[in-house]
Every structure is written in structure tokens, then in C-alpha cells.
Amino acid sequence: MIRSKFSVSVHILSLMAGQPDEWLSSEYIASSLNSNPALVRKELSVLREAGLIESKEGKNGGSRLGKATKDIRMSDIFLLVKNGHVFGFAPNEPNPKCAVGARINGALDELFGEIDNSIFQKLQSITLAEFTKKYF
């Protein structure tokens, strides 16, 4: 998974959950994240494509939630930002002439799938509504 995308997405969705009737600008979101608008927009486009948010272009535009907070699960966000397995393989292709080298990545791939699934199960049990209760 890419380093911090999950945190960034949860942060964005939390801001929207707190002001469901406002169109939040990328500038505003960036200031809460202490980041910059272009990077936020990139992340917004991922969330939008998945239907979690909707955006409005032009003056007074911005983004807001596309679903009720109780209908957004933390696992939805996880699946969006996860790219390959959560755990990473070794940087180089192992030596195929070695008995272990030839097969380990297959075995790890299987294990990593199970790990991803454990995380998914956990996150599926938590909605954005429940999560944001912690600070609203």
C-alpha cells in the first residue's frame, strides 16, 4: 500500500462528514492536512471515481460526501488505496536456481493475500460514522 494514502483519505472524508452540506475546496482541505491542493485533488479524484464523494467545478465549487457516513466502510477506503499487497516482497527477484528462491514469492503471495483479508475483515466492521464519532 502506498505509504499514507489511507490516512489522507480518511482525513478528507472526515472533514466532509463534519460539514455535510458544504462544498469543501481543495485549498481548505489541504490546509487541514498541512499539504497542498494539487495533491489533495489527486486523492479526491480517486474517492470520486469510487462514488464516495462528489465534486463541483467552477466558482464556489468543491467536494462533499456522495454517501451517508453510515454507508461508507473503512474497508471501502482500504480497497481504494491499497495497491498490491499491504506487505511488500523483497526488492529483487529471488534466484530461481535456488529451491527457496524459486518458490518463496508464490508462498508469500498466498500469505500476503490472507493478511490483506484479515485487514479487510477488520475494516469492514467499521463505518465512517462510527470512526468519526471519536472526534465529533
Add this chain to the structure above:
Amino acid sequence: MIRSKFSVSVHILSLMAGQPDEWLSSEYIASSLNSNPALVRKELSVLREAGLIESKEGKNGGSRLGKATKDIRMSDIFLLVKNGHVFGFAPNEPNPKCAVGARINGALDELFGEIDNSIFQKLQSITLAEFTKKYF
């Protein structure tokens, strides 16, 4: 968690599991990993410190398992290489003047702890002996 340390450690331990009576040199291990000896030695020192392996210096030296494969759990390796949470926080400190910014990392920290725990539970159920059965 640091990118690929888990995979590298599992690979190393698997090699040793396959040749329990040999002292494997860092050179040999590196060739299976398609990596280099110095990096392998660094990882070996982590495993050694945890008692998972033992090493012998000098000529004909090397490393081998310090425990039976059935007594090494994948969670032991996980705890060694895990550094902070598996999931990462956003790169910058969020804006503390913002209601969400001020509290989100606390909420995420709690959630991330639960995720780490889900992974731990899963990995605790698998021994190195079971894992290596997949390719021996």
C-alpha cells in the same frame, strides 16, 4: 513497516529451515535473495538478537536456525521487523486548529493498533514449519 524486511527475513529463515545443519554464509544467502552480503548481515543481526538464529564468526562460519521451525511463528518475525504501525500516518502534522486535524491522528492511532493486532493474530497461527511446507 519497512517495505520488504518481512519478506527478506522469511526468505532467510526458510533457507536455514531447508539446511538445518549447515552454517550458511551471508554470501550464499545474498545470492539466493539476489542481494548483497552486507545487507543480509544487517538483517541477520536482527534475527540473531531475537534468538531466531545463531551465528558463528570466522572461517567456515555463518548462520543457522536457533530454534525448531515449529517454534518460530510468523508473528515473531512480524514483531521484529514491524516498526510503528503497518499503516502510515499522513506525512505532515495535521493542522491543530482544525477540529478534525487536531484529533484524527489519535483516532487513527487507535484504529491502526487494531489493524496491527488483526495481522498479529493471523500470523501467530502460522509456524515457520507450516509455511515452509509449501515449498519443501
Add this chain to the structure above:
DNA sequence: TTGTACTGTAATTTTAAATATTACAGATTG
């Protein structure tokens, strides 16, 4: 109908993290 304030996207630069390399003192064996 035009200025302003947004989005969307791509290209580029910068920074930070991971990985690789080099080097060498110390240990052990034959």
C-alpha cells in the same frame, strides 16, 4: 460577457527512504 474562484490533470522538482556498496577490524579455522 467578463472577472474571479474553483476543478482536473500533467509535468517537473524536491525530499526522504530504502537499498546497495565499500571498507575494514576482529574471529576462527586449517
Add this chain to the structure above:
DNA sequence: CAATCTGTAATATTTAAAATTACAGTACAA
């Protein structure tokens, strides 16, 4: 005592992540 290994640190390189810049396109509002 020569050869072969470890242990460790310092440095260099590579790669990935994040930040910045830029600008065309859209919508509102005066």
C-alpha cells in the same frame, strides 16, 4: 599465519513519495 568468514559503520546510489508549478476548462455572479 594465510584464508575466509562475521560485524559494523560510513557512504553512495537508486527509487518512491511528496510537493510544486502550471494551465486549460468550468461555473458563478456582478
